[in-house]
Amino acid sequence: MVLLVVMGVSGSGKSTVGSRLAEKLGWKFYDADDYHPLENKKKMEQGIPLNDEDRIPWLCALHDILRREDTSRQDTILACSALKKMYRRVLIGGTSAIESNQTEQPGDNPALKILFVHLDGPKDIIAGRLKKRKGHFMPLELLQSQFDTLEPPSAPENFITVSIEKSLPEILLQIESAILQGEALPE
């Protein structure tokens, strides 16, 4: 059973890659954008970047969704910016990750095993794609703040990095191959 979070800055391709992969594999798909409270969306629409206070409750709600799917052994893909290491810890451990600053918890609430797929690429390419994208609440001027906030995943986090300069089919194949090689099962 696999829990996969496709992460990266706005416009890196999270929703596209996540939904296509879920469709290809027959897995469940969630887009974190659908779970932002209205205030968060309004803020972003006005060109104001979100802060930790705005994001933590949203990430806790997303953790609860992943926890539920994990309990029912449902392979699941979530598209979520997850820009900071702390945000990824919340996705893994929920509120206890904030309280204890740890992801490993004993007892009946163990940390979730998540593979983070970081869609990584240069700002100019992403800006070009965002300019072409229509009907989305996220304005282009927030892209710099997304890059400023981004803490790319690093060891010992469980992650792979995928270049957004590849074609979509190549990206999907790289992720599928990482899953087959057991990258999603760190123990």
Ligand SMILES: Nc1ncnc2c1ncn2[C@@H]1O[C@H](COP(=O)(O)OP(=O)(O)O)[C@@H](O)[C@H]1O
């Ligand atoms: N590998 C890719 N090659 C070319 N275009 C892409 C690729 N991945 C995503 N796109 C396009 O880039 C834009 C942003 O992708 P999207 O999935 O909305 O990003 P995000 O969910 O990270 O904000 C979309 O118009 C999408 O079609």
Ligand SMILES: O=C(O)[C@H](O)[C@@H](O)[C@H](O)[C@H](O)COP(=O)(O)O
């Ligand atoms: O944490 C955040 O600041 C937001 O989640 C942001 O990173 C996310 O990207 C928006 O939801 C915009 O949506 P797109 O990522 O689809 O542009």
